[in-house]
Amino acid sequence: MIVVLLGPPGAGKGTQSGTMVKKYGLCPISTGDIFRSNLNAGTALGLEARSYMSEGLLVPDELVVRLVIDRLSQPDAQNGVLLDGFPRTVFQAEELAGFLAAHGKSVTCCLLLDIPEKELMVRLTGRRVCRGCSSVWHLTFSPPPTDSVCPYCGGEIHQRDDDGEAAASNRLRVYQAQTYPVIAWYEERGLLKKIPASGSPQEVEKTINKALE
Numbered sequence: 001m002i003v004v005l006l007g008p009p010g011a012g013k014g015t016q017s018g019t020m021v022k023k024y025g026l027c028p029i030s031t032g033d034i035f036r037s038n039l040n041a042g043t044a045l046g047l048e049a050r051s052y053m054s055e056g057l058l059v060p061d062e063l064v065v066r067l068v069i070d071r072l073s074q075p076d077a078q079n080g081v082l083l084d085g086f087p088r089t090v091f092q093a094e095e096l097a098g099f100l101a102a103h104g105k106s107v108t109c110c111l112l113l114d115i116p117e118k119e120l121m122v123r124l125t126g127r128r129v130c131r132g133c134s135s136v137w138h139l140t141f142s143p144p145p146t147d148s149v150c151p152y153c154g155g156e157i158h159q160r161d162d163d164g165e166a167a168a169s170n171r172l173r174v175y176q177a178q179t180y181p182v183i184a185w186y187e188e189r190g191l192l193k194k195i196p197a198s199g200s201p202q203e204v205e206k207t208i209n210k211a212l213e
Contacts, residue, residue, distance in 0.1 A: 001026065001080040002105060003212070004087070006183060007113030008175045009168075010123035011197045012204060016113065017084050019205050024212070026082040034067050035059075045070060064088075065095040072099070090181050110186035111208060113197040117172060124168035130155045 001024060007013045021028045035053075038046030045067050052059050068086050071077060087093040100106050126139040128148075132155025137144035148157045161167060186192040193211045197204050 001108045001212070002083070002100065003081070003108055004083045004110040004186070005113070006110060006179060007197065008115070008120055008179075009171045010120045011113035011115050012201060013084060013113060015201050016204060016208060017082055019201075020082055020208065020212075023209070024080065024082075026080045027077045028082050028084065029068070029071055029077065029086070030084040031064060031068065031086050031088075034071050038067060061089055061091045061095075065092055065099075068092075068096070069099050087182055088178050090185050093182055093185050107186075107191055109193050109211065110183075110191050111211060112183060112192060112194050113204070114194045115197040119198055120172060121165070121168055124171070125159075125163055125165050127163045128157050128159055129163075130157050132156070 003020070003026065005013055005017055005020075017028060020026060035046070035049060039050055040046075045063070048063060049059050049067065052063075064086070068083075072081065083096075087096055097107065122140060123138075126141070128137045128139065128144045129135070130150035130153065132150055132153040135150055135152055137157065144157045145151060149155075150157055183192060195204060195207050195211060199207075
């Protein structure tokens with residue numbers, strides 16, 4: 001089983017990917033993990049990626065594809081994978097399809113965690129974090145103490161700059177610009193399955209299980 005997981009920031013991809021990996025025995029593959037692994041190991045691909053990142057440039061699609069294909073070629077990725085954060089562009093989706101086809105494989109489905117933008121903004125802007133121990137709360141789901149003092153270390157509980165409304169709106173705009181063409185690409189091929197993600201994690205998990213089974 002080869003599953004692509006898509007969804008905007010705040011949709012719950014982290015929670016659901018962890019559940020799917022355990023339930024279906026999938027190998028979790030994310031571009032973030034791949035970058036860190038190659039950078040830490042000082043591989044040729046990692047050094048090439050660093051040359052772009054050190055200048056504040058985006059890593060080119062072609063290099064991202066090479067990094068992911070290298071990861072997909074490793075032994076632990078032969079019996080099923082969950083791709084999180086890849087593909088991000090139509091070029092990446094096409095290259096992935098070509099690589100898999102050359103090895104007699106194909107993407108099983110593309111799961112899209114679908115959630116209204118208003119709810120996403122509530123999720124993204126509601127996080128509060130302790131300056132001292134980094135404990136996390138959420139104004140809606142797990143409210144912090146009313147005095148904004150961390151009960152664990154006494155530190156100040158605050159909202160990070162990247163959780164503010166302007167930053168959250170920008171993250172969603174970037175997601176839409178990058179990912180909507182990929183969503184359309186998988187939908188055109190009958191591989192897209194939209195998963196309503198507004199419910200509880202347990203409800204979303206049940207819907208995903210039905211889609212995969």
